[in-house]
Amino acid sequence: MNSRKPLLICIVGPTAIGKTSLAIQLAKHFKTEIISADSRQFFKEMRIGTAVPSEIELSQAPHHFIQNKSIFELYSVGDFEREATLLLSELFRKHSIVIMVGGSGLYVDAVVKGLDNFPAVNEDVRKELNTQFEKEGIASLQRELLQVDPEYHSKVDLQNHHRLIRALEIYRSTGKPFSSFFNENKKERIFDTLYIGLTADRETVYERINQRVDLMMEEGLLEEAKKLLPNKSLNALQTVGYKELFQYLEGDLTLEEAISEIKKNTRRFAKRQGTWFKKNQDIHWFDFTTDISEIKKLIETKNAQ
Secondary structure (H helix, E strand, O other): OOOOOOEEEEEEOOOOOOHHHHHHHHHHHHOOOEEEOOOOOOEOOOOOOOOOOOHHHHHHOOEEOOOOEOOOOOOOHHHHHHHHHHHHHHHOOOOOEEEEEOOOHHHHHHHHOOOOOOOOOOHHHHHHHHHHHHHHOHHHHHHHHHHHOHHHHOOOOOOOHHHHHHHHHHHHHHOOOHHHHOOOOOOOOOOEEEEEEEEOOHHHHHHHHHHHHHHHHHHOHHHHHHHHHHHOOOHHHOOOOOHHHHHHHOOOOOHHHHHHHHHHHHHHHHHHHHHHHHOOOOEEEEEOOOOHHHHHHHHHHHHHO
16 A cells, blocks of 8 residues: 655745746646645735736646635735645645645745744734834834844845734744744644755846836736725735835836836845745755756656655
């Protein structure tokens, strides 16, 4: 009787590198399904600015966690961990291989390794940090986080004040860095994991990012942002591509400046993705131009062990 665990293939790498295309090709080859671990693609109101797979792409393989939530719902990485692991237990009843794809390192790690239980936070601490943000701006939160938790500072979206406040409230409540609570006790999973990373030189990644932003604008990102402007304070919308266009729509930037800022902030995001994934020694890295037969061979070898 075969007692081997099923295999979760995690496709990771910087934004705009080609992860979606690879995931679909592998899903078709292995006749399996895809879980998205891109935290921005969960929200149905945010299609263009999050590079959701096209209708043609979605039709080529079953996808999960794509535009399945609303920006008005509170949805955390803990919620995703719980829902994704539950779904995987179902998918592995019919597939020996399932594919998970996404550039959100924290969300990938939550499924593979589990999240530790974070301590309860004093409500007064949260209020103090929100007041600090309102009075002193996001830079004061960034400086404090760099001082008390440089590891998380190097990985987090530094423009997302919700995440900065979350990290600082944990630190102030416990005296321990937020990053120290990650994966202290790796949870047992019903599957084995194979990480496949796509990579390219920095200039290529940046050029692909610039091209993607231009394409998003052509596809109607500005119109999408206009519709979302009344809800700009929602956590889901504290994200690159929308924040900059909100600034344009409110008269703080020209459209040209906003597009330039989107490209710049996306490059920064890609750099943080690289920092996160480079710490994972288990990732098998492939140049994004690698023939897919090489990647299939690695998966088949791993699955046969």
